[in-house]
Amino acid sequence: GTDEVDIVARLGGDEFALLLPGKDVADAQRFAYAMQHALELPMTLQGHVVDVRGSIGIAVFPEHGTEGSTLLRRADIAMYAAKRDNCGAAVWDQGEDKQSSDRLSLLSDLRKAVDNDELTLAYQPKVALRGGGGELYAEALVRWRHPTRGLVAPIEFIPFAEQTGYIRAITQWVLAHAIAQCAEWRFDGLPMNVSINLSARDLMDATLPDRFAALLQRHRCAAQWIALEITESAVLDDPAHAIRNLERLHALGCRLAIDDYGTGYSSLAYLRRLPVHELKIDKSFVIGMAADASDALIVRSTIDLAHNMGLSVVAEGVEDDATLDRLRAMGCDMVQGYLLSRPLGVAETAVWMRGSVWTRPVSEIPTLRRVV
Ligand code: C2E
Ligand code: CA
Ligand code: CA
Numbered sequence: 468g469t470d471e472v473d474i475v476a477r478l479g480g481d482e483f484a485l486l487l488p489g490k491d492v493a494d495a496q497r498f499a500y501a502m503q504h505a506l507e508l509p510m511t512l513q514g515h516v517v518d519v520r521g522s523i524g525i526a527v528f529p530e531h532g533t534e535g536s537t538l539l540r541r542a543d544i545a546m547y548a549a550k551r552d553n554c555g556a557a558v559w560d561q562g563e564d565k566q567s568s569d570r571l572s573l574l575s576d577l578r579k580a581v582d583n584d585e586l587t588l589a590y591q592p593k594v595a596l597r598g599g600g601g602e603l604y605a606e607a608l609v610r611w612r613h614p615t616r617g618l619v620a621p622i623e624f625i626p627f628a629e630q631t632g633y634i635r636a637i638t639q640w641v642l643a644h645a646i647a648q649c650a651e652w653r654f655d656g657l658p659m660n661v662s663i664n665l666s667a668r669d670l671m672d673a674t675l676p677d678r679f680a681a682l683l684q685r686h687r688c689a690a691q692w693i694a695l696e697i698t699e700s701a702v703l704d705d706p707a708h709a710i711r712n713l714e715r716l717h718a719l720g721c722r723l724a725i726d727d728y729g730t731g732y733s734s735l736a737y738l739r740r741l742p743v744h745e746l747k748i749d750k751s752f753v754i755g756m757a758a759d760a761s762d763a764l765i766v767r768s769t770i771d772l773a774h775n776m777g778l779s780v781v782a783e784g785v786e787d788d789a790t791l792d793r794l795r796a797m798g799c800d801m802v803q804g805y806l807l808s809r810p811l812g813v814a815e816t817a818v819w820m821r822g823s824v825w826t827r828p829v830s831e832i833p834t835l836r837r838v839v
Contacts, residue, residue, distance in 0.1 A: 591605060602660055646688045660691075698727045748780065785802045
């Protein structure tokens, strides 16, 4: 009707609010459905086709609250539920409140984690089975020392930081520290190469290559000492932006690796079109391969295909000798896992790298292995 006014407001970042006067839950759901549908149509921005998606949370007066602030908060909670369940739109429900207050408090804590200096990096060694050329390798893995919860695993806050956009601050912190550390090790005479994990959101950030280049320069770190690990699903989230960023990072001279390979749906042929150097076979296949013939087959054929495409292969999650022996027989280039070493602190990493039998020529390893 002519007396109805719909109000659209931008709450900040990529969040918008819509006020639908006089509508009930069913109306709002229909409206959300229509909006999802409209968003699915490809949009053209300055000549680029972009994919836009959204998650919608619904809260209704007076069932879900009588105050504007309560309704907004509950719509926000429902929106996170929609995002989490990947269902497009969700209506607020009571049960979400407890969970979400936990999450909100973790989020407000996370916002302070960088400023309060609560993040640290652990480094997990990677060992070359073939032709490491005296170089040493480790992957930087972030850790959060929460003041009251203790150590929080990345799996508990990285996906969450991704959803809220705070991942940008975390990634910037991780890049700065890992790059500075790599340069310091080099300065101390350790020929270290450090791998750093990037998330899907990082790959869409057009400022990432410049920020990365600036950090390399500031810390006098060579680009070829750094490898960036990305998952195939991160690339597939938004291929156009991801590929543009990957090409710029590649042009800077760093190495690029596909992480968790085998858990997504992409074919090697598709991945080969990306400027990647390395494939990391997901640990779920590696952990099982000594006991499970089909896991072993997947690992073997991935290694063969990757080699045919000129990619180097890393197996992560190597936990026992039998697995290591099979990987070596299959021609796997590098291994990483608890058998070789857990993620270590900075000082421990240097000690491990200087003293480990694993970093000596392969021929010495079988007899010395038990010494570790
Ligand atoms: P990922 O990149 O696949 O890292 C490997 C994970 O497997 C690490 O867990 C590592 O500690 C664990 N792991 C290593 N060897 C073994 C093994 O032999 N057996 C088993 N069962 N596990 C092993 P972590 O450190 O908890 O990291 C989990 C995930 O969190 C990482 O998976 C990565 O996706 C993410 N992550 C960690 N640090 C960062 C970061 O700085 N930035 C981003 N964006 N993500 C990160
Ligand atoms: Ca990784
Ligand atoms: Ca992985």
